[in-house]
Amino acid sequence: MAYTSSLHLSKHLLLPKPHRARPSSSRSPSFVRAARVVNGAPHVNGHSKKAPNGKVQINGDGKKGAGVVNGKTHVNGHDRIHLSVTTGGGGQDGTGLRVAYQGAPGAYSEFAAKTALPGCETVPCRAFADALAAVDRGLVDRAILPVESTMEGTALRNYDLLLRHDLVVAQEINLFVHYCLLAMPGVRATEVRRVISHPMALAHCGRALARLGVDREPVEDTAGAVEMLRSNMMLDTAAIASPRAADLYGLDVLAHGLQDESWNVTRFLLLSKPPSPVAVPVDADAKTSMVVAHRGGSMAVVLKVLSAFSSRNINMSKLEVINNEGGVGEPRPPVMILDTGARGAPTLRAFPHVLYVDCEGAADDPLVREAIKEIEKFAVFVRVLGCYAADTNVYDLQ
Ligand SMILES: O=C(O)C(=O)Cc1ccccc1
Known part of the structure; x- marks a missing residue:
């Protein structure tokens, strides 16, 4: 079986x-708040840019999901990745490093990358496979991948991906993941018929969604779901994503803490080409x-x-x-x-x-x-x- x-x-x-x-300092795990609020706009480790909607934009280019470097815009038929050749250098805080993640700006993986390497430039990709391929091909220095969560155990599909590549684990980071239910401004909870999000987010909020009695539809990532609501003006659909994604894309938060368990930690790995830098x-x-x-x-x-x-x-x-x-x-x-x-x-x-x-x-x-x-x-x-x-x-x- x-x-x-x-x-x-x-x-x-x-x-x-x-x-x-091996001998080590007896440091016990600590709980770190990595985000803070400056001038009313949430920052992740001091990184903040204005998005086209006047909200905070995490990615460096000020355009949602689009990056243009060297005059090219597409990798694997998708326009979310910048093309440039990197050397793999970078300061301790990740300055000078480019980190590929799956999703649109505002995805949890992007927060994780920015927390692990506050100075890095994050590079959105359509799929985790694209993020890993980008490292393989030397287009970025690292890819970040969620590999397990306290609620769901090992993300087997992501492990499968990792094993298919000649990449090494360079760093790990654990993130508390808080889920919110987001909708277009003015939409009330009773009007929501369908909820879209990353499959992991839908699974982590299974009981809450059953209580709401809504249909569930998986999409590529949490922030991508929010982006989809916004660009298609979906009024009967909500997305599960972070409160920061709500702010970034100008959506209303209908509910906070949607996850079925309050302790919801996801472990991410930062991957690089061998040998580990x-x-x-x-x-x-x-x-x-x-x-x-x-x-x-x-x-x-x-x-x-x-x-x-x-x-x-x-x-x-x-x-x-x-x-x-x-x-x-x-x-x-x-x-x-x-x-x-x-x-x-x-x-x-x-x-x-x-x-x-x-x-x-x-x-x-x-x-x-x-x-x-x-x-x-x-x-x-x-x-x-x-x-x-x-x-x-x-x-x-x-
Ligand atoms: O979809 C996202 O925002 C991701 O980064 C993937 C993910 C989804 C749910 C928990 C952690 C990571």
Whole structure:
């Protein structure tokens, strides 16, 4: 039977961590408000531009969803990405870096990018695949991808995307996601028949939407939904998006805090071309992400992976078990992973049995190296996805 099960980011995010694979400062996770209000206009880390509607525009070009650099406007048939060749440099706050995200200006991913790298230039893309392809092709320095949430667990489709590319995790960031119900000015809640948003947002607000008795329609992203309401003057439709998107596009907020659980944290990864351009600071706790493919047939392999880490006192912060072998019902397709260590060109390989693992400690920590070597003895394939500083903060953009 096809299934996935996981241990993932959850409410224990704020609990102290018992073991570390390497000595570290005993910093406990903190709760950070990353947004502030200046002159009545919300800022994300001091970044604010006027949008055409007189509201705050997050993206640098002052035009919603359109960027023109080098006289070109289209990547993958879409006009939301700027074309330019980058060097991958950039200051510590991301100044000089271009970060691709899925969605229109005002999407949560854009807030996450701006919080992780306040000085960066954000580059909107139609789809997550476009954002990753833009890094692959050297058009931007990073892509940002939501990979898991406390309410829904691992975003498997985004993990699938990540594994198909020769990219590394350079940074992580956790964001509190507050959802609002937005509508065109003057529209009342009783007039709303349909709600549109990113599938994750619709899922996170499932109970609230059931109570409202409205139809749900998934669209590419939350801010894109807002943009759609505005440009089509939709009067029977509302969008789920952030309060900042409401301000940016001049919509009314019909309801705040629509998410079914008040604790709604999404974890985002910033991806770059290898090798990672970001060194883990000496005073930071490192984290290593990897994917382990195995032959399946038994869950013993999960125990062996747990033992490889626990016998060395290495904490794991994620273990997602994917078994896509046929059985009862429709089998899911195997996970496609780019084998970057293959002789010759990197090869896309299909694996039905896969584990996604995050552990504490750096990939070059002798204990972590030993654990990976032990896993390699019984696994079919192991790929380290990145080693980066663990971000113990949870940022709140409200
Ligand atoms: O649609 C957006 O705004 C995104 O950035 C994707 C997303 C959707 C819901 C929660 C976190 C990220």
